[in-house]
Amino acid sequence: MRLPRLLAPRTIVSAHCDLPCGVYDPAQARIEAESVKAISEKYQANPDPEFRTRAILIKEQRAELVKHHLWVLWTDYFKPQHFEKYPQLHQLFNEATKLAGASGAKGSVDPAVADKLLAKIEEISKIFWETKQA
């Protein structure tokens, strides 16, 4: 069961700009990955060649955004002390961005690939929120 939206945390914001504004959130990567998954599902359900061409080109864009948002977190949000505390973090980001690329979500229209990507983003997200509460 889903919590009513009004009870959802209001102060959570997401991360991105390199002033830096200090606003970061793995949700940005996750949202694009959800889109990749939804596109893959629609692709599987619709054999129309025009629709499929559009699906592939839009999926390419959303997957690129997944990579971008993850790269921003890895470079701009995470600091040396985080990488010391979470020694797996480099590899996690490397695997996640690879999963969004040609060997993953870009190169596949299988929703299961998008699921793997989402799981990897969730791992990153957990660490992210731990560091925010530290």
Added chain:
Amino acid sequence: MRLPRLLAPRTIVSAHCDLPCGVYDPAQARIEAESVKAISEKYQANPDPEFRTRAILIKEQRAELVKHHLWVLWTDYFKPQHFEKYPQLHQLFNEATKLAGASGAKGSVDPAVADKLLAKIEEISKIFWETKQA
């Protein structure tokens, strides 16, 4: 007090692509508006001219993204029946996008302007989530 992240709704995803993938969420506009606010605050606190030039150019980009995400919701997510049920919705979006533009967040470095923009996005967000639960 903020709810622990792990209790936050997991299935909420955000909206954007025009396949359409069907994933929409006003959080995308809100996040960029939060960034606009944070940039304005940092601008006020830092008189360095190089920093201020960077702040203005980055704020311009984030405010443009606010407009874009709101336009996408207005055109792609909301359907005729929504506009019938919420007759104020057109004006709300028009005011919100104006508040993100030259007469609002783009043309100002006052965090209070960003707050007005955030309040307008919150109004849209409430209606959005009502329609999702309808």
Added chain:
Amino acid sequence: MRLPRLLAPRTIVSAHCDLPCGVYDPAQARIEAESVKAISEKYQANPDPEFRTRAILIKEQRAELVKHHLWVLWTDYFKPQHFEKYPQLHQLFNEATKLAGASGAKGSVDPAVADKLLAKIEEISKIFWETKQA
């Protein structure tokens, strides 16, 4: 009464930037919509799969530009007094941008869909030029 377009001053230029520079013109949206139509016609006339893939991806870009130029007019050019005088204007823009999106020109390779989009842009254009002469 509106002057026929052919008598309109030659120095009229088109609209877009959010300084704002004050230069606006619905021709920008119309031009991209004409491109969408021409692409659709070429698509129908050419069964080559490589050509068709290129046509779909380029049409997607031009249709996105139609949406963008219309959104700019709706938010940046039109003021509250215009929406009072032309109460249909919000809906007109909403329909026009929907016609440029997935349920219209993006999702179709039928030139007739592009024609509908062009007709809607023409309606907006008439109102635009009336307000310029008011």
Added chain:
Amino acid sequence: MRLPRLLAPRTIVSAHCDLPCGVYDPAQARIEAESVKAISEKYQANPDPEFRTRAILIKEQRAELVKHHLWVLWTDYFKPQHFEKYPQLHQLFNEATKLAGASGAKGSVDPAVADKLLAKIEEISKIFWETKQA
């Protein structure tokens, strides 16, 4: 002999995409150059440093679009027979795009520089319309 512009067919639209869709018009470059001029005028009239920073960054974008639209005409619209008939055409485009760049409209906030750019675009435009009627 070229028909006066005011008598030109209303359905002429503008040029850009590299399918190609076949739609070309120097108005696209001219519109952006008009914007550059309007921005320069507003810059001169407004000493506010925040406004001026925004003016410079937006002018940079519009001037880049002038260059892009001119380059597209030069490469995509004009054919070898045009360059034979108008041997000055290469130099005209080279000068026009230089006038939109660092040594011209990008590097200056003087409206007179934008006027020179507009005059050069007008020269190109005359040749363009002659070739369309040939």
Added chain:
Amino acid sequence: MRLPRLLAPRTIVSAHCDLPCGVYDPAQARIEAESVKAISEKYQANPDPEFRTRAILIKEQRAELVKHHLWVLWTDYFKPQHFEKYPQLHQLFNEATKLAGASGAKGSVDPAVADKLLAKIEEISKIFWETKQA
């Protein structure tokens, strides 16, 4: 035989920004053209329709970058005295950018077309480096 990388000239840098920073190099166009060629070869070797759709859309982007980098050299790097000394230079650039467009690398998946484009870029490159050493 290929020279070891460590012996390659270190101080060669490439050209692009319109401050201008003064850094120019035809390698930027060449690299994108090499990518176009590699994509065409992979396209020929892989009949999978999803792969081919991705190949065409990515090739379109890289070919657009070839055009852009060449346009930048033509407008921003080369000066009137260069065009006097190399009177074929305008036509060379015009042919090269056409070869990157719809009538060349964009409109074809034949690696031989990419080879022609690369040869044209090499001609430009030779002249470029001659002018640098003059």
Added chain:
Amino acid sequence: MRLPRLLAPRTIVSAHCDLPCGVYDPAQARIEAESVKAISEKYQANPDPEFRTRAILIKEQRAELVKHHLWVLWTDYFKPQHFEKYPQLHQLFNEATKLAGASGAKGSVDPAVADKLLAKIEEISKIFWETKQA
């Protein structure tokens, strides 16, 4: 002394697209970093406020490209076996991209900061070319 260009390796090409085309080269990041350095030097030499605003905004773009090209190498070119052989590689990329960001080249107009960035890219480049010859 610089080797004549004609002796420079011809077959070296650069890396980027995520088909993937297989073309990778750290030169792309280096070139943008050279531009960042040249812009910083020109900034120091020119107190004109309009020039300086342009310098900062263009430097921001070039530094973003440095980050992007490095991220592409880190995710798309380097494979698990490379990270095993060069265990410092993750940290090297993380430091290099941080040096291109707000705490480095974006946030500074000191050419010495650009030099540090260039040195870090050179470290990456050495490893890259070792893996290519392996």
